[in-house]
Amino acid sequence: MPFIARRLGRIKPSPTNVLTGKVAELKAQGRDIIALGAGEPDFDTPQHIKDAAVRALQAGETKYTPIAGTLKLRQAIARKFERENGLEYDPATEITVGCGGKHVIFNALMATLDPGDEVVIPAPYWVSYPDMVLLAEGTPVFVECSEQTGFLMTPEQLEAALTPKTKWVILNSPSNPTGAAYSRQQLKALADVLLRHPHVWVMPDDMYEHVVYDGFEFTTIAQVEPRLRERTLTLNGVSKVYSMTGWRLGYCGGPKELIAAMNIVQSQSITHTSSITQAAAAAALDGPQDFVEPHNRLFRERRDLVVGMLNEADGITCRKPEGAFYVYPSCAGVIGRKTPDGMVIADDTAFVTYLLEAEGVACVQGAAFGLSPYFRISYATSTEALEEACRRIRRACAALGQPRT
Template sequence: MNPLKTEPSLSLKMEGFETPATIAMSMRARELAAQGNDVISLALGQPDFFTPRMACDAAYEAALDGKTKYPPIDGVLSLKQAVQKKFKQENGLEYALDEIMVANGAKQILFNAFMATLNEGDEVVVPAPYWTSYPIMARFLGGKPVDVICAEENNFSLKAVDLRKVLTNKTKWLIINSPSNPTGAVWSRQDLLEIAEVLRDFPQVWIFADEIYEHLVFDGQEHYSLAVLAPDLKDRILTVNGASKTYAMPGWRVGYVGGPKRLIKAMLKIQSNSTSGASSISQAAATAALHHCDNDVAEMKEAYDRRRKMMKEAFSKMSGVTCAVPQGAFYVYPGIEGCIGKTSAGGRKIENDQDFAEALLEEQHVAVVPGHAFGLSPYLRISYAADDKVLEKACKRIAQFVERLQ
C-alpha cells in the first residue's frame, strides 16, 4: 500500500486557462437572480430574438425524415452548397466545396485553425479590444498573443502603421474582426487595403477574418472581406462566419469557413478526432436560414439599429463617460475614465473597470463586462441584444449609478 497521499493531476495547460469574462459575469448575474434580485444581464453577446420559424421547421422536418445519423465531418452537402452560394453572392468570394467546412460554431473553427498551425512560441497578433477567446485560445495551444491597440480616436479600427510595429518573423496569425466584438467598429475599405499592403511583407502570416457580424452594419457603412480586397492573399485567409448572430441561432452551434484547401484539410483532421461533424439537425436549420430568412434578418437589424441609437443617446448624457458610435454588431463600448478614482453609493472605490462592473452589478443589478477582459481599459462592453424596455431600465440604472459616484 502506497503511504504517499496523492491525487490525479491536471494538465499544465490549465494554468492560466481562465473562464472568459463574458461568461463569468453572466454566471454571477444568474447567481444574484437566483437569490431573488431583479437582475438585468447585458453581459453575453447573443441575440434576444427567436430563431426564424423556417429554420426551426427545417430542423423538425429533418428529424422526422430520419436525418439523425452521423453527419459528414466537413458538413452536409446541402449546407456547404448554401455556404458556397452565400460567399459568392454576398461577398464576391469563390470557394470550391473542398475549401469550405462546417463546425460546431465559429469558436471551433478558431480552435481547429490554431491547433493545425501553432507551434510553441508562435505569435498571434490580436487587435485590442478583442473577443476574449482569441488570446485565451492562442495561449492554450502554445501561441503567444500579441496585442495591438485600436484606439477610440480611430473608431477602434486597426491602423496599418500600428500593425507593422508588432509583426515579426515569429508572427503566425493576424486576427481580423469587423464588425467588431466588443466595440461595434466596422473597418473601412481603405484601412483593410493598407493592412493588406503590410501583410504582403510577411508571407508567413495566416489571417483569421472573423465576419460573423457582417450583416449587422449601420449608418450606411459597408462590410468588406479582406479576401476580396486582396485576392493575392486569399490563399492564407480564413473567411469565418456562422448562423449564431445573423439568424439568432447561438444554441444551434453552426459555424462555417472558407479557406485554402490545405489548411481546411488539416482542420478537418482535428475535427474528425475531436467532435466530428456539427449536429445534422442544426445543419438543416442553418441551410434553411441561409436560403430563406433574409426578411427575418432585416427585421432584427432594424431593431438593433433602434436600440443602438437609444444606448448611444443614454451614455452621451452620463458625466465622466464617453461612447464612440458603434457602426456594427450589437455592442457599445463606453469609456469610463472620468469615473475612475470615485466611490460608489455603496462605498466601493472605483479604481478600474472591474471595480465599476462589480459595483454596478452589486448595487444596481446590471451585469456588464469590464474592458480589461477585452484588452483595453477603462471601458465596459454592453450588449444591446435585449428587449427595448429592458435596455431602457438598464440605462436608467447605470445613469443612477454614475450620478451617485462621489
C-alpha cells in the first residue's frame, strides 16, 4: 500500500506475538490448545511490588517523570548493578529506563545506527533484534551458532564477523530461544576479540540473568572485562525475573553520551514509561529477592521434565540448557516424514503447524530465530500442561511415517 512507509517493508510482525494471537483465536473457537509460545513466567507479580504501585497511585505519583525515569528508580538500578554485577553507573547520567527491555534496545539502535552500519547478531537470536536493526536502517550480520558449540558464538566466529562497518555486537545470555549461557571464560574470550576492535560496541542483553540452573554463575561482559565498559550498554529489565511483563519497564547502564542520545530519542517518542510502573520497579529492585530461588527450582524441574520427555520423542533431540525458560530441540529427525494426512514435514515451520493442527500444541519454529530445523518451547507454564504437551508431541512424532531409506 503506497500510503505505508517503505521502511515498514523491511520488517515483519514479531512471530511470537503472531503466534499468541493465533492461539487466542483457536481457543476462542473452543479448541483445546496448550500454548508453549509465550516468553513470560506463569507466576504473578510479587505482592510487595503491587503494593508499591498502589502506594504510588495513592500518593499522587501520577505526573510526568524525568525522561530517563525517576532518580529514585535510577538509584535503585545503580544499586542493583553494583550489588549483582559489580558495575558502577552514575544514576544521574549513565542509566536510563524505557518501556520494556525491547524498547531500550530500540532506543539504543535508533540513537546509534546510520544506514549501512552493521550489527552482529548470533543466531539463533531473539526474534526482535534483526527487525529493530532494519527499522533503524542498519544491517544485521548473522553468526550461525550451531548446537555443536552449545548454540554459543566462538571467538573465531566473532573475529570473522567484524568489519570496519560493525557498530554493535549483541550478546544475549542466557539466551532466548536456546537457554544457552556464556561462562565467565567464554565471555572473556569474546571480550579479548573486542579489545582488538576499538570501534565496536557491545550490548549484553541480560534479561534472563536470574534464571540460571545447576550452580551456573551469571556474568556480564563489562564485569568480566572492565576495559570494555566505555563501549558497553548493559541491558536488563524487570519483565522476566519479577514477572512484570505487562508493566513495561526495561533499563540499561552505559556511557553518558550514549545514554543522553537515547534520552533524546525517548523524549520525542514515549517520553517515559508509566510513573506507577517506575515506583513498582524500584520496589522490585530494592525489595526481597527470596522468591527467585524457589521459582528457579520449579523452572529447573520443568526443564528436566521437558528435556527428558522430548528426548524420548521419535525424531527429536533436546539439549539441556543452562538458563532462561526455553528449550530449543532439534526436529531434524522428522524432516521428510509424512503426517497421517499425507503432508510431508518439509521444515520446522511445517512441523510446528502439524503439532498445532494435529495435537493443539503451540510452539515456535526455529526459522523465526534464524536456525533450523529446530523449534522453541517455553516451559514457563504449569507442569501438568507441560507433561500433557510433551505426551502430545511424542504421539504426533510416533504418528509420522518412517523416512524412505
